[in-house]
Amino acid sequence: MSETQSTAARVDERVSRDAVVEELDADLSSAVSRLFRRLRAGKVDHQLSDSHRTVLALLVKEGPHTLRELSDHEHVKPPSMNQTVNLLVQSGYVERRDDPHDGRKVILVATAEGVALIAETRRRLHAWLQAQLRELSPDECQILSSASGIISRIANS
Numbered sequence: 001m002s003e004t005q006s007t008a009a010r011v012d013e014r015v016s017r018d019a020v021v022e023e024l025d026a027d028l029s030s031a032v033s034r035l036f037r038r039l040r041a042g043k044v045d046h047q048l049s050d051s052h053r054t055v056l057a058l059l060v061k062e063g064p065h066t067l068r069e070l071s072d073h074e075h076v077k078p079p080s081m082n083q084t085v086n087l088l089v090q091s092g093y094v095e096r097r098d099d100p101h102d103g104r105k106v107i108l109v110a111t112a113e114g115v116a117l118i119a120e121t122r123r124r125l126h127a128w129l130q131a132q133l134r135e136l137s138p139d140e141c142q143i144l145s146s147a148s149g150i151i152s153r154i155a156n157s
Helices: 003-040 052-060 067-074 078-088 112-134 138-155
Strands: 094-098 106-110
Touching: 003 112, 052 067, 052 078, 052 094, 052 106, 052 112, 067 078, 067 106, 078 094, 106 112
Parallel strands: none
Antiparallel strands: 094 106
């Protein structure tokens, strides 16, 4: 094979790979969006946005946080986080308390209602998803297991 033919083969291979990547991008984006919408359909309180539920879930999972800690975790400015927290407080899912270690600070704590909301949302989500997964063949489960690891790696990069 001449050098010109070799270069042409590499160009064809790259163009072919780019086309595969573009198609996979479209297919994966669409599938993940549909799955996300379906998972969101299982939420318990339809008045809360995804960002509200994310903050509440963080407080349930990790315990009390300051407004600054929540802002930093969610990569938003404190005034934006304050709006999110205010709605959670008004809804009865979060309460403000004095920080026992620093009286100048306020910590945010999930209430029993907030804990129950997150638990029920997770229960619904997992029940639906597990029912769907039970319908898969063993080969499909293996493929999906491998794909979930790859998707996680992409999401964390």
